[in-house]
Amino acid sequence: MQWDKFFRSNLEPVEAYVPGLREEQIKEIAQVDTIYKLSSNESPFPPFPTAIAAMADQLVRLNEYPDGSSYELTLLLSHHYGIAQQQIICGNGSNELIDQIAQTCLEPGDEALYCWPSFVVYRSSTQIAGADRRELPLRQDGSYDLAALKAAITDRTKIIYICSPNNPTGGLVTQAELADFLSDLPDHLLVVFDAAYEEFVDDDYAARPLDFYDGVRPFVVLRTFSKMYSLAGIRVGYGFAPEPLVEQVNKVRAPFNVNSIAQAAARASLGDEKELTRRRALNTAGRERLYDCFDQLNLPYFKSHGNFIWVTLPDAMSTFDQLLARGIIVRSFDGAPGLRVGVGDELAVSKTIQAFEELFG
Ligand SMILES: Cc1ncc(COP(=O)(O)O)c(C=O)c1O
Numbered sequence: 001m002q003w004d005k006f007f008r009s010n011l012e013p014v015e016a017y018v019p020g021l022r023e024e025q026i027k028e029i030a031q032v033d034t035i036y037k038l039s040s041n042e043s044p045f046p047p048f049p050t051a052i053a054a055m056a057d058q059l060v061r062l063n064e065y066p067d068g069s070s071y072e073l074t075l076l077l078s079h080h081y082g083i084a085q086q087q088i089i090c091g092n093g094s095n096e097l098i099d100q101i102a103q104t105c106l107e108p109g110d111e112a113l114y115c116w117p118s119f120v121v122y123r124s125s126t127q128i129a130g131a132d133r134r135e136l137p138l139r140q141d142g143s144y145d146l147a148a149l150k151a152a153i154t155d156r157t158k159i160i161y162i163c164s165p166n167n168p169t170g171g172l173v174t175q176a177e178l179a180d181f182l183s184d185l186p187d188h189l190l191v192v193f194d195a196a197y198e199e200f201v202d203d204d205y206a207a208r209p210l211d212f213y214d215g216v217r218p219f220v221v222l223r224t225f226s227k228m229y230s231l232a233g234i235r236v237g238y239g240f241a242p243e244p245l246v247e248q249v250n251k252v253r254a255p256f257n258v259n260s261i262a263q264a265a266a267r268a269s270l271g272d273e274k275e276l277t278r279r280r281a282l283n284t285a286g287r288e289r290l291y292d293c294f295d296q297l298n299l300p301y302f303k304s305h306g307n308f309i310w311v312t313l314p315d316a317m318s319t320f321d322q323l324l325a326r327g328i329i330v331r332s333f334d335g336a337p338g339l340r341v342g343v344g345d346e347l348a349v350s351k352t353i354q355a356f357e358e359l360f361g
Pocket of ligand 1: 040041092093094095096119163166167194196223224225226232235236237
């Protein structure tokens, strides 16, 4: 059977997402009881207690479809951020929003522009839409090179993605750089600022993308409940986008894309600034301990503004295996000369440090 004839030709170069090893597999390989999963930039903490209670309350109503417009959640987000409700979109994770925007805007002949390495969905959603991609190098510190992106704009450029802090390197663009980049930008292109890790940022010079969001210019800001709010498993992300774009995205969006438990959990999580501050401080402290360890072992790394650190290694794959044998699972990237190590809780950070010391001390 010639299956190829059924499939769209532009799917050919798309790489299906390969999930990491399951916990049971790791336990079997490593012969350990406890594993430290530091491979997906997840929070090491459970969802907020208020979110857990809100999710439990929803269970008895699972016979009903969710609110297809995420009305209450977008209303709450609107009050929280002072942005009109009509300019807020919710997705099954912000991943889905990236896909939806690409589906809405990109077609063959268009070009998407971003730096690389970065979040893999910019690449896949561009390819699936049949558009071309241009991937520019990151700067030396692992951050997006906004000046290079601006200089690379052509008539065909339709979307520019900015990821800050960037996954997988943790580099940041500054408020001044973003201001520069956005000034005098041609208006035939849409800028999508992916701020998935913004809640972890604790530097005042960091770009605050919402300062530049006016609901008029073609500028979108995406955020997520998956990371700092510990809701990765239930899938809910959100974005701010001018109304004409929201209206078009609603055409490609599945009617009930955000489930009712996710909506309830997100509503109950928003606004707990005290817990956010506590978690941010723990993450920063964990990062500092890992930096000290890498410094002592002379392993180069990028200063990160997220909940993960990219460390350069002489033989990344063998280190990956040796960490795995100790029950520590990190993220490797095909052929890349390093690993992305998640910042776990205090114990996980200690275990990570101990393992690196054993391997490189
Ligand atoms: C930069 C970036 N954007 C978006 C996402 C998607 O997050 P989610 O779909 O869980 O909201 C991730 C997930 O790792 C990410 O690293």
